[in-house]
Amino acid sequence: MPASKDLIAASATPLVLSILQQGDSYGYEIIQKIREASGGSMDWADGMLYPILHRLEKKEWVESYWGQSDSGRKRKYYKLRRSGRKALKDQRQTWTEIYALLQRLNGGPHVQPS
Amino acid sequence: MPASKDLIAASATPLVLSILQQGDSYGYEIIQKIREASGGSMDWADGMLYPILHRLEKKEWVESYWGQSDSGRKRKYYKLRRSGRKALKDQRQTWTEIYALLQRLNGGPHVQPS
DNA sequence: CCAGAATACCTAGCAGCTCTAGGTAAAGCA
DNA sequence: TGCTTTACCTAGAGCTGCTAGGTATTCTGG
Numbered sequence A, B: 001m002p003a004s005k006d007l008i009a010a011s012a013t014p015l016v017l018s019i020l021q022q023g024d025s026y027g028y029e030i031i032q033k034i035r036e037a038s039g040g041s042m043d044w045a046d047g048m049l050y051p052i053l054h055r056l057e058k059k060e061w062v063e064s065y066w067g068q069s070d071s072g073r074k075r076k077y078y079k080l081r082r083s084g085r086k087a088l089k090d091q092r093q094t095w096t097e098i099y100a101l102l103q104r105l106n107g108g109p110h111v112q113p114s
Numbered sequence C: 001c002c003a004g005a006a007t008a009c010c011t012a013g014c015a016g017c018t019c020t021a022g023g024t025a026a027a028g029c030a
Numbered sequence D: 001t002g003c004t005t006t007a008c009c010t011a012g013a014g015c016t017g018c019t020a021g022g023t024a025t026t027c028t029g030g
Helices: A005-019 A026-039 A044-058 A082-105 B005-021 B027-037 B046-058 B082-105
Strands: A060-068 A074-080 B061-070 B074-080
Touching: A005 A026, A005 A074, A005 A082, A005 B027, A005 B082, A026 A044, A026 A060, A044 A074, A044 B027, A074 A082, A074 B046, A082 B005, A082 B027, A082 B082, B005 B027, B005 B046, B005 B074, B005 B082, B027 B046, B027 B061, B027 B074, B046 B061, B046 B074, B074 B082
Parallel strands: none
Antiparallel strands: A060 A074, B061 B074
8 A cells, every 4th residue: 555645745855865865866876776675565656756856946955967877878877966965854853753752642652853 | 934835735634634633623722722732833824724624624523513601793604524533543643654765765764554 | 882803715826836748969889 | 772770869747746725613722
């Protein structure tokens, strides 16, 4: 059972930023990495990712440059910018807070933000 | 600094469901409870909440009935239905999974779903 | 008794987003 | 030669948040 759409949507941005924090990457590879990291439960359509990357670029959280694979196939790499790193940090903080609140409201274990 | 809009949006539904899990409530009170539970960091406009409640009702996750305060002021109470309880459980599960993935991608502590 | 605050509900409509469903093209493989 | 994989892209439908308005009642301070 895949995750609900709302959450997929809201998590897409921080997940992409997290991937890019580990090093420059390109669309096709980002999808693979997300799929691997999630153990296969998240499998994004590429048509969903590219608009997100373009939006992140417009927000100046990432920048792009053209590169090539060994075989000469062109790739558009994305690089995390300083403001993107900041945005990721903020979003992770918010996730932690909301998650803790949700746990608390449901009588779950208390989680304190680090 | 308030949370980013994406996350507010995605978290609104499970938070409302969580409040209702603790007992029937009505719009105005839900906003207060969220504000209190979050220590003031979340302060929803009422115009944002009502459409959410109506949507939850349309999805049949909650049902509503009219009640009165001591002073006779009318209130529209919302009650969590069985399917809403199920939805809350699912969404909490998804939140936990995504949160764990985010932590893992960022080298944070490992979190395992309960 | 009057004004303003608090309580309590509602909707229209814009702006923003996701994500489906298409498309192009090059390289690898059978 | 044709299929699969790699690799990119966009249009537009559909959904949603949330601002900015609105109504009406009760409480409270002066």
